[in-house]
Amino acid sequence: MMRTGTFATIAVLLGAAGFLLPQVVANPYYFYAGYVVLQYIVIATGWNILGGYAGYINFGTSAFFGAGVYTSAYLMQAFEAPLVVQIVAAALVGVALGVATGYLTLRIQGVYFSIATLALVVVLETVVHNTEALGGASGLTTIGPPPPAWFKGQTQYVFCVMLVLALLAVVIARWIETSWLGRGFRAIRASEPAAESCGVPTLRMKLIACAISGGIIAAAGAPYPSYAYHVEPVSAFGLLIALNALAMPLIGGTRSWMGPVIGAVLLGTIQQVATVTISSEYNILAVGLLLIAFVVAAPEGLLGLLSAVRGGVRWSAKPARKPA
């Protein structure tokens, strides 16, 4: 679909453009809205590594996101740790949580796994609610050090940080897709017993998938305290995050790294416009209806539709594979 050279050039150009943007665009609102879209690129890409490639549907994305948010908020409050440290720590917490979830797959598969991840959100939220050090129900106020002068403001700064995270996430996802890991994940999705009998180390592969996915999603939560200045359990463990994590790859297409990016950019932008122009209720209603429509009519997402239109091939039989 895209050669590595082209991919790298585009990634570098996008990154450079993002860092120049604060010099050109004055209105911080664009960065405020763009941050959310970029955040969803990271979340959707992270979700897709486990959900799209390996076929384990995580309903509990907000558990990982919230864990990232609270890790970085706590480090900010207690140790005044810099943002980079917060992100790394959040990713590590996400990896640990992912490995724990991965061990769950030893006993439970399919629907049960999804329900268990849903349970994880509520358990974590209840724990945070009742932990004094994390601010309980009223949350924590998180005001960090002023950002570097180059960025002209906190919002622009976290926007650029999130841009770097998004590029990193997509690079990781693309690398996984074309490497031995991606082949292993696809084998697990197709049939776990068959993969096992062909010598694919399924447990290790699932643990790796859960760990990478969890780490990326938690890292997406890490800049949130710097972005919003305040964290509380309801927004950190919000349902909309879990819903979008699922809807975006599904609408874009789950077989390739491009799907979640397309889904996140499309749906994220629509939502940002809708929350401003219409009400947030109709915004969620639209996402829900779109999700139902895609799952019924185009389960392979926009990319699947595209390749069906272009090649006339049966997209359900042919996974999107591309040589590097």
Next chain:
Amino acid sequence: MMLIDLAANALASGAALGSIYALLAMGLAITFGLLHVPNVAHPAIVVAGAYAVALANGYGADPLLAALLLTVPFYVLGLGFYTFYSRAFELRGRGNSLQSLTLFFGVALVIEIGLVIAFGTDLRSVSVPYVGQSLSVGFVTLPYRFLVPALVTPAVILALWLYLTRTHGGLALRAVAHDERALSISGIDPSSVKRHAFGLATALAVLAGAALIITGPVDPFTDRSLLGRVFAVVVLAGLGSIPGTLVAAVLIGVAEAFVTTFVSPSWAPGVAFAILLGTLGLRPSGLFGASR
């Protein structure tokens, strides 16, 4: 003495609460437990049922009586819902659990937001004469708003159990859960049996909705806190065990009541989910389910 007092009250209210949870989970015990359709929209349908009951109560109808009448339109609604689901997935032979889960997730969301748009986010409740009064036996006090709906459950479970074990329709339903192809060989259309089962589950949801709204006020997002409880009940009971549902639900209700009384009410929402995680991790077949 004080401690025994508290424990006895927690036990009583927990048992009543659990009985109500069993009613909430009953529809899911059919769709998920018997048919293996992961209907995560079930709690949202229950809440929609509660709103329908509240609407009828606004015209002066008794909530339980209104729910009994509403079972008919909800049954038809369930038939339509299943037809849509099977047209979308099962008939085309590509119904994997990811897609159906996602579909139901979307449906739950649309129901929630539909209720918000139609009725707003305010809490709704019903007015019945017995709400506010309590039954006192010795030092145990139990409000009627828990006791009345709790007493509905055993009746519903008995009726359902009799239906499943003593009638041809019930036999067909259990057969479809056991082996769909064998059923179609013996000349019964499995998808019509499943459609009927879905209608039944949706009809049970409106009864559960009535119980829910008698117990306490309901808002459009109540289903989110119910979701974990009903799945915990069904999974702990073991798939396909209808009487087991009551036992599992009472266990969870009592556990929640004890945590509320002796630890803190703010820990209570996590109890059912912790039990769910524990069951899935340690004994995925549940208490009464056959090992799969």
